[in-house]
Amino acid sequence: MAFNTGLSGIRAASSDLNVTGNNIANAGTVGFKQSRAEFADVYAASTTGSGSIPKGSGVLLSDVSQLFNQGNINFTQNSLDLAINGNGFFVTSNNGEVTYTRAGYFGTDREGYMVNNFGYRLQGYGADANGNVINGVRTDLRVDTASQAPRATTGVTQGMNLNAASTVPTLYNDAYTTAGGGAAGLAAARAVFDPTNPQTYNSATSVNVYDSLGNSHVLSQYYVLQPGTTNTWDVYMTLDGTALHDTAPQVPMFTTQYSSSGAITATTPLSANASAGVAAGIIGINAPLTNGAATPLTFNFDIRNSSQYAAAFAVNRVVQDGYTTGELSGLEIDDTGIVFARYTNGQSRVQGQVILASFANVQGLTPIGKTAWAESFSSGPAVEGTPRTGTLGALQSGALEQSNVELSDELVNLIVAQRNYQANAKTIQTEDTVTQTLINIR
Incomplete structure (x- = not known):
């Protein structure tokens, strides 16, 4: 015995x-x-x-x-290394065989799929062409490494202040006075405008806009206090140095008026390349192009946030929605699993979202090697969701969870x-x- x-x-x-x-x-x-x-x-x-x-x-x-x-989390230099801080497992697929792991060694293969160091594909929710996550449909996460197509500018929003203490530029005012004022004088004053001569305008600024091929163009604006007024401005525009305003005879793109309190009250298109917008402060701009891009380049020019106060001319905000083509420059993953792709043109786009799985009985999982587990009858079925939802933990990008062995x-x-x-x-x-x-x- x-x-x-x-x-x-x-x-x-x-x-x-x-x-x-x-x-x-x-x-x-x-x-x-x-x-x-x-x-x-x-x-x-x-x-x-x-x-x-x-x-x-x-x-x-x-x-x-x-x-x-929980094991200790160590930070690495690889943005695709992932650690789970809390409950949950990464979901991976090897030709349809689903396994679960806490080892966050991930990278991309030659086809752009996010894979671990055994080539198993990380699972998550994909995204559509507009960067919207398609929730509830599990798929192999894939990073689109193709160049990002350019986008033509459709809107420019500019906030600025025109100096209410300004006086009419000397050459402009002299031509107006010599012609006897009135409509004839205004036409004579406008005829002397010259974007290369600062004595013919009060203030100038510029913004880059993009055509359908991703080419950048410089849209320059010139603001001139209209003779005989204190709150009306002539606005001229050029694109890459070529006048968009009418030149024969010379007429501004539009005029903009302000109230006695400095708020914009009206914008009136004057040029053939300008049209009335949907509200005061918005002007439609048509810019003819000859470089093979779609022509004309059409966009809304929005200065509703402009003002006329007794302060120096200043542009405090410029936003335009176009961009040139871009190459993939990096990936970022936030704590909710959203995968962001960054491009060389300064843009970013959501490529998908990592999901995690939890089990009613983690002790019932079957260890299968390679630091992975498989679902079993004892573990119960996997409950999948996105990080930081329910009982699932948060993701830490650029980090790995170490072994919990003491x-x-x-x-x-x-x-x-x-x-x-x-x-x-x-x-x-x-x-x-x-x-x-x-x-x-x-």
């Missing part, structure tokens, strides 16, 4: 050594979760019971369970397992001595 008891103890101690050794071997394995050997005693029993004074029959390995407590504890466990092994071997040795004593009786 003692032989079997000691032998079961040796087997248990050996299993404990195997588990502890595996923990130590994987102390540096990203996403690894330590295991522990769990034992139970054994009693021999008959169909009528085990008696009033049962004798133990040894020990058995009842389970090897994994401890899914080496000092494992080294102590080695000593304990070794002593257990030796003690059970001593039990067998003692039983052997007793047996030899019986055999030697004469």
Whole structure:
């Protein structure tokens, strides 16, 4: 009896050594979760019971369970390295075989798919051409590495202040006065406007706009206080130095008026390349092009946020919605799993969203190697969702979750397992001595 008891103890101690050794071997394995050997005693029993004074029959390995407590998060230089801070597993697919892991080694393959270091594809929600995440449809996450197509400018919004203390430029005013004022004088004044001569305008500014091919064009604006008024301005425009305003005779693109409190009240188109907008402060601009791009370049010029106060001319805000073509320059993933692609043209676009999976019983997951687990009957089905929703944790980009093995504890466990092994071997040795004593009786 003692032989079997000691032998079961040796087997248990050996299993404990195997588990502890595996923990130590994987102390540096990203996403690894330590295991522990769990034992139970054994009693021999008959169909009528085990008696009033049962004798133990040894020990058995009842389970090897994994401890899914959080590992330390270490930061790396790779933006596609991912760590989960909290509950959940990454979902990966190998030709349709779905597995789950906490190891966040991810990159892109030659087809642009986000894969781990075994080539398994990371799962998530894709995005449409406009960068909208398609929720609820799990797919292989893929980064579109193609050049981003250009977008022609459709709107320019500009906030500025025109100086209410300004006076009519000298040359402009002289021509107006010489012609006797009135409509004739205004026409004479406008005829002297010259974008290369600062004495013919009060203020100037410019903004870049883009055509359908992604070419950049400089839209320059020149503001001239209209003679005989204190709150009406002539506005001239050029595109890459070529006049958009009429030149024969010379007429501004539009005029803009302000109230006595400095607020814009009206914008009136005058040029053939300008048209009335949907509200005061908005002018439609048509810019003819000859470079092969769609022509004319048509966009709304919005200065509703402009003012006329007694302060220096200043542009405080310029926004335009066009851009040139762009190459993929980098990827970013936020804590909710949104994958952003950044391009060399300064734009960014959502490429998808990483999902996580949770289980009712993580202890029931089946370890399959490569720091991965598979769903089992005991674990229950995977519940998928996006990071930071429900009980799922947050993602940390540019970081990896380290093994949760505590080496000092494992080294102590080695000593304990070794002593257990030796003690059970001593039990067998003692039983052997007793047996030899019986055999030697004469």
